[in-house]
Amino acid sequence: xxxxxxxxxxxxxxxxxxxxxxxxxxxxxxxxxxxxxxxxxxxxxxxxxxxxxxxxxxxxxxxxxxxxxxxxxxxxxxxxxxxxxxxxxxxxxxxxxxxxxxxxxxxxxxxxxxxxxxx
Numbered sequence: 001x002x003x004x005x006x007x008x009x010x011x012x013x014x015x016x017x018x019x020x021x022x023x024x025x026x027x028x029x030x031x032x033x034x035x036x037x038x039x040x041x042x043x044x045x046x047x048x049x050x051x052x053x054x055x056x057x058x059x060x061x062x063x064x065x066x067x068x069x070x071x072x073x074x075x076x077x078x079x080x081x082x083x084x085x086x087x088x089x090x091x092x093x094x095x096x097x098x099x100x101x102x103x104x105x106x107x108x109x110x111x112x113x114x115x116x117x118x119x
Contacts, residue, residue, distance in 0.1 A: 004105050007098040010069040014091050017060055021087035024053045028083065054083050061087065070094045
């Protein structure tokens with residue numbers, strides 16, 4: 001984090017990452033269930049949906065890395081773990097670091113965005 005504003009922006013963006021990763025996880029579970037059940041119609045529908053949401057997740061995380069809200073390891077972890085596991089782990093780590101930065105800069109937790117508060 002380079003500034004208080006960067007930390008606050010990262011926290012706001014991480015709320016979006018969390019929700020998109022959750023949607024991706026749900027779609028992945030449904031896709032795997034349909035695949036194991038041998039339902040090819042559902043696999044084609046949910047496979048496409050999962051793929052689109054996964055690309056959106058990568059785009060959001062990649063944009064955050066380009067904006068220097070976090071480093072590139074977050075994107076790599078998300079790709080390597082095929083989405084949700086890496087996204088959730090990175091979100092937890094970066095949220096903790098951003099809150100620590102805000103606390104050390106005298107902003108405390110009042111400047112953070114809690115889940116459900118939006119932008």
